[in-house]
Amino acid sequence: MSNRLEEFRAYRTRMNDRIGQIDHLGIKRFFNLDGAAYKDGALDAKTKEMLGLVASAVLRCNDCIDYHLIQCVDAGWTDEELYDGLNVALIVGGSIVIPHLRHAVETIDTLRAEQKSIP
């Protein structure tokens, strides 16, 4: 289980580096803009990560869900808060979101296990 998340992180880093090498100005600027969208602003970074999570869940993108869950756990959201946000995604997006809810809950469990294993 932990493997799945580690593979995602490694693949994401490797391919983002490769995309950086490509050196397409538009793509680079989009990546910068994407990063900036989740910084503290009128809304704080923590709230924005929850928004990113729910947007990813209703659009049904597992990689995006994993990325925002990593950020959400880092930002200090509790499990109960994450479940409550995912419930909004489930209601808005319907049962087609359920496979992604399963994925998200597994990722949350993995992230908590990782937290515990760090001495």
Place this chain on the structure above:
Amino acid sequence: MSNRLEEFRAYRTRMNDRIGQIDHLGIKRFFNLDGAAYKDGALDAKTKEMLGLVASAVLRCNDCIDYHLIQCVDAGWTDEELYDGLNVALIVGGSIVIPHLRHAVETIDTLRAEQKSIP
């Protein structure tokens, strides 16, 4: 402009009443569950309305955007906070969200004008 929002509210009320008359147990329970999803829980109602707004924006549903904007303004979100949430939706969902951003900004302006006209 205000007309568009008034028409939406009138149509929404009329057809939700009609759907109530239909008396389909599954549909009625879904509507109840939908209402319950935005009540205070692990996350507060105010945060959940912002989640509903961003989910509606990335899924590109103007009626849903209007509904959640009405709730968001009621819950006390400022314009700057709403724009910041919509910016997350724009980055996640891309330029295909722009027509809905135009719609959302118009709705926010209309809601603020309504607030001012109430003595």
Place this chain on the structure above:
Amino acid sequence: MSNRLEEFRAYRTRMNDRIGQIDHLGIKRFFNLDGAAYKDGALDAKTKEMLGLVASAVLRCNDCIDYHLIQCVDAGWTDEELYDGLNVALIVGGSIVIPHLRHAVETIDTLRAEQKSIP
């Protein structure tokens, strides 16, 4: 209300005729294939129209919903059966389907009113 459906039918006929004039072989063949998909086969035409309705509802296309509702009413589906099919669409697709459920119920009411007004 009836106007909305009459306008849809008139616009659909006018523009389908115009698309026919364009005389693009691929587009014409797709339209033929689309028509053929709802004819009696291993599944009967009536069942297929219900499938078309639910597919249109989860994909959130009001024009497609109206078209398949016209066909479904023609094929003999009752209101209760249509509501039950739309409930499946609501559960699969979530609250984002609700505006289209309102639209669909209004269309069903209009179609039934048209049936009554025919002597």
Place this chain on the structure above:
Amino acid sequence: MSNRLEEFRAYRTRMNDRIGQIDHLGIKRFFNLDGAAYKDGALDAKTKEMLGLVASAVLRCNDCIDYHLIQCVDAGWTDEELYDGLNVALIVGGSIVIPHLRHAVETIDTLRAEQKSIP
């Protein structure tokens, strides 16, 4: 091939159990409502499973397709009827559905092989 379906069933059961443990009232009620949507009503359960299959196919969710195919085969739909339903999904949803059609046909073949291997 059979492995893929067995893994899906095991993963689905394990994670649904885990989601039950989470004990979020909204999520639990949604799961109940989802189950109820496919019971006999104005439409019979068999027809509703076919609706669920076509909705899953146009929304392009392989896990949902597999789940509804399992139910459809259980409910007694023949291969020819399943193909005819999937053809409606293909026409409505376009070539982007083709990878899911390949997946669905493989799942049907696996389910039939399982049926034959049960003495």
Place this chain on the structure above:
Amino acid sequence: MSNRLEEFRAYRTRMNDRIGQIDHLGIKRFFNLDGAAYKDGALDAKTKEMLGLVASAVLRCNDCIDYHLIQCVDAGWTDEELYDGLNVALIVGGSIVIPHLRHAVETIDTLRAEQKSIP
């Protein structure tokens, strides 16, 4: 018919101006990036507008279709080429694209009528 397009252009200009006033850095940078994506690069601007049109059609956004059709006609694409691009969108996206094909063909006809009426 011409009215629809004129209204779209007026609304788009008015609301884009309003969005400019809002002065959200992220939104402004996204709008700039969006504009830049269609400039001559490794692909020429004309080809990119056709890409924007097909992307808009499969994502089923009428405002986006109208915007890119205006640009495509400006860039010199012929009707036959536009129809051929829309045919790709129809095949990829399926019959759910048909209402948007009707809209697109009407827009093309309006744009050509506008071209003829300019002395």
Place this chain on the structure above:
Amino acid sequence: MSNRLEEFRAYRTRMNDRIGQIDHLGIKRFFNLDGAAYKDGALDAKTKEMLGLVASAVLRCNDCIDYHLIQCVDAGWTDEELYDGLNVALIVGGSIVIPHLRHAVETIDTLRAEQKSIP
């Protein structure tokens, strides 16, 4: 990495053959129509493959992206042109397209490696 693409090609061939065996007239005709949509017409085949790629990217289908990338490389598009097309998809579809951009860039690299290894 090359394995992923080889597996895709083998699976695609095997299941398309199986779908051919099924012998459903509608499905067969759709596959023919799909093939025909990318032949030289008012637009040339090379341009149409780029349209298919961008449509696949905004609809977020990795198998479709891989298929059209194979065709695009065959048709002679350069890496820089492919990146520029993918940039349009990224702007239109937003950050939810990023995981598919990573996939696409990996596929392009694999296809170029395959080209080099052919003596």
